[in-house]
Amino acid sequence: MLPDIDLRIDNMLKALEQVVIPALPSGERLARDQVNLVIGHLRMMKDQWRFxxxxxxxxxxxxxxxxxxxxxxxxxxxxxxxxxxxxxxxxxxxxxxxxxxxxxxxxxxxxxxxxxxxxxxxxxxxxxxxxxxxxxxxxxxxxxxxxxxxxxxxxxxxxxxxxxxxxxxx
Amino acid sequence: MTPSGAAAPLVEIGKSDDVGAWDRGEIEPRIKTILDRTVRQRATGPYRPKSDAEVIAMLGRFFAHKGYREVAVTQVSRMSGGASKEQFAFTFRHAGDTEGERLVLRMDPLEAIAQTCRGREAEVQRLMADHLPIAPVRFHDADGDLLGQPAVILGFVAGVTEPTALRGKGVSGMGGQLGEFAAKLAPQYIHALATTHRFDVANTTFDYFSVPRANSRQAAIWQVNWWSRVWWDSLVEPVPMVTLAERWLRENAPVCDTPVLVHSDLRMGNFMFEEPSGDFTAVLDWELAHIGDLHEDLAWTTQKIFGAWRDDGVFLVSGLLPRDEFFRLYEEASGNRIDPVRLHYYEVLNAYKCAVMDLGQAMRAAKEGNNHQEVVLTWLGSAGAVFLDHIVTLIGDR
Structure with missing residues (x-):
């Protein structure tokens, strides 16, 4: 499978961490909190999906x-x-x-x-x-x-x- | 509706005239109203988080209806924190106050991890404002008649719920650390619990609360019926341990000799303090408050998930102080004596409540898209098994 699931999750994590979070104003705490939780969910899903x-x-x-x-x-x-x-x-x-x-x-x-x-x-x-x-x-x-x-x-x-x-x- | 379909109360043969352990009709009336409303409105979703413009329009209409002239709602800022209410800080100006006041709108989304009443929250905060540092209640709309959604509007209180230097370790007050502030915060925390339990329930006329009978199982059964109703109404997937816990709680419900005001969620994350003094600025989140058994509060806050570990490996209740010391200081401050049997019962009840919230109500709200931050609900829901394992430990050894 190309692109495989791990690669796509890695790409999403990079986009969120290196593009989306820096673009969010520091005052937007709820949005920042939610993006961080999405990152957490994705990291967890990366370990879980194959099982x-x-x-x-x-x-x-x-x-x-x-x-x-x-x-x-x-x-x-x-x-x-x-x-x-x-x-x-x-x-x-x-x-x-x-x-x-x-x-x-x-x-x-x-x-x-x-x-x-x-x-x-x-x-x-x-x-x-x-x-x-x-x-x-x-x-x-x-x-x-x-x-x-x-x-x-x-x-x-x-x-x-x-x-x-x-x-x-x- | 339960799997057995037993909506009608059953009469227990051979029991006293106390409430029936399986009488599902034994529930605090206002709670029944809230849970009925939840089911009725569930299908009207999904819920869409409010924009700043929508909040300004809602508040403008609300204040105009209240008779304020030349209303201006400005500096609207969505707040983070909490797993249930949609919260916005804003500045309210009007003809009688051109300088304005910074306020906080706490508003129900369509569904949350806990379905509670803004009228009760406003009432208990007003009652306790003379006794503890609490955000002042400016307005409330218990059923959303004016705002369109149930809400309470509070005065803005400055402070933090975790030390700035340690911020970001936890979610919704769980998994955090209080560090060096623990020593300053612990006595204030004990005082807050003891003061809440000393509140004069007997001589207070409540609008939104009912008082369970003294020397009766009613206090316990009201809680079991509240949370079992939530479970069966929100059921996504059967969980045998949750059902077994319900049966155990009914069959072991203890008598409460003197019902007291119970905060029900007084733990790390729900008190705010200023830095560097460590002085409490507000006891937060009274939404689950009710009249019940004092052991419920003690059992709630001693749950591991709401605590932290000291560097030497000692568990700290609410991140503040060791369990034995917590109980000793509470007894000294309150004059109450802790009954280990009732404490154990409420440990089971609280683990059950948490499992119901995490695996029942939170999952249903997330599945229906009826919340403003489902990503938080599914994160917290993943802790459900922690409470199931705790129930196993609590009732499996007896």
């Missing part, structure tokens, strides 16, 4: 694992909808970003219903609670690594890089 589909596929895999763990714990009224959502998720094209996002949305919606338990009328089994916590820990850590470059994560120093996270998943 984006794989990352989303990993998110769906994590959620399917949670669904599988919940399957034996849930009230019978949820069993069929959970089985259906898991089946669709398993058959989702792992190279199709949009399909992966849709599967995450649909499976996640069923899991949400299970967690709420008809607004507390149905108990959430301790094993189900533990499975959700375990999933939450796995997924949050992946996402924290994915976005560590924002500098907002106070414990980012302990996180693996995106490349390390993705190689561990493969």
């Amino acid at each position: 984006a589909v794989k990352f989303e596929a990993g998110s769906l895999e994590n959620m399917m694992r949670l669904g599988d763990e919940l399957a034996d714990q849930v009230d019978p009224i949820y069993r069929q909808s959970l089985a259906d959502a898991l089946s669709v998720a398993r058959n989702t094209d792992s190279d199709d970003q949009k399909a992966l996002a849709t599967a995450i949305h649909d499976l996640g919606s069923v899991i949400d219903r299970i967690i709420l338990g008809e607004d507390g009328r149905l108990a959430l089994a301790p094993a189900a609670f533990a499975a959700i916590i375990d999933y939450g820990h796995r997924q949050a850590r992946r996402e924290r690594s994915w976005f560590a470059a924002t500098g907002l994560d106070p414990d980012r120093a302990e996180l693996p890089t995106i490349a390390q996270t993705m190689s561990a998943a493969s």
